[in-house]
Amino acid sequence: MRTPPVNAPSVRSAAPSQAAPSHAAPSHAAPAQGGSHRLSQLDMLESEAIHIIREVVAEFERPVLLFSGGKDSVVVLHLAAKAFWPGRVPFPLLHVDTGHNFPEVIAFRDETVERLGLRLEVARVQDYIDDGRLHERADGTRNPLQTLPLLDAIAAGRHDAVFGGARRDEDKARAKERILSLRDEFGQWDPRNQRPELWNLYNGRHTVGQHVRAFPISNWTELNVWRYIEREQIALxxxxxxxxxxxxxxxxxxxxxxxxxxxxxxxxxxxxxxxxxxxxxxxxxxxxxxxxxxxxxxxxxxxxxxxxxxxxxxxxxxxxxxxxxxxxxxxxx
Structure with missing residues (x-):
């Protein structure tokens, strides 16, 4: 995959204490004998992810990217920027803000959105607690409270495809999920009734009210993500x-x-x-x-x-x- 030049809308930079270089070409495998070119594992994963992102944008009317400022969503945004360079990313970002986020992550989220000139939609759990639609849990965590604000934001934005940074190696539930995963009219997922995905053929069919979750880096591991961050010099x-x-x-x-x-x-x-x-x-x-x-x-x-x-x-x-x-x-x- 060709790397954008200096003026591309990149999300790359060096390690936290270093200045961000304007351009850093990824290291590709050397051509084999006879002039053929063998892609590295990272090149293949990048190519697959960019293909998925472009397929979703081509098939769906109102996609959105879940963006928290965490490393996986940052990598997916970087891939989207490469997929549509020299144009801007052609869909907004969505964050379900629990109100319990690390301040450093929220600051990074806002800086990234401003730098890339993107639109950020924010659904706030605190708003739901304030008006009684949700209630604080006894254990104090708000992560499980994100579901209702997320589904409401998807419905309000009429988003028919939602990009996420989930990976199969994270959890056995995520290992079960397809790259394009259908959600019904209530936003629910049925792990026992999923569509087959053969090779790189992705079924995006859905009816009114349904939407699809799309996971471009589903086949990546945590080590793949970090090696890609290192190669692409992505800021975190x-x-x-x-x-x-x-x-x-x-x-x-x-x-x-x-x-x-x-x-x-x-x-x-x-x-x-x-x-x-x-x-x-x-x-x-x-x-x-x-x-x-x-x-x-x-x-x-x-x-x-x-x-x-x-x-x-x-x-x-x-x-x-x-x-x-x-x-x-x-x-x-």
């Missing part, structure tokens, strides 16, 4: 890299102190060098101890990991063995 929120933070231990995870994430009387606050593998709610997302302060260091660290980022750091996925699947059936990401 700084908390993905090692930094000192006040944390406390709960359920085997380091939780950050904050207005919506306070320690109990029996929990001791410590200052640790940590980073985040995923950036959900502060109230349910744990950090990992790490000294990986650069992209290449994170790549090496992830290559040695035997636990997915959600399995290691997301308390909301530990509610039950089928926590993710139960939420997805109701319309969750």
């Amino acid at each position: 929120p700084p908390l993905y890299y090692a930094h000192e933070r006040e944390v406390y231990r709960r359920d085997g995870m380091w939780r950050a102190t904050g207005p919506v994430s306070m320690p109990r009387a029996t929990e001791t606050v410590q200052t640790r060098m940590v980073r985040y593998r995923t950036v959900g709610d502060m109230s349910c997302t744990g950090a990992v101890e790490s000294d990986a302060a650069s992209v290449d260091a994170v790549v090496r660290e992830v290559a040695l990991s035997t636990i997915t980022e959600r399995g290691a750091t997301r308390a909301d996925d530990r509610i039950s063995d089928a926590a993710m699947e139960d939420r997805k059936k109701d319309g969750y990401f």
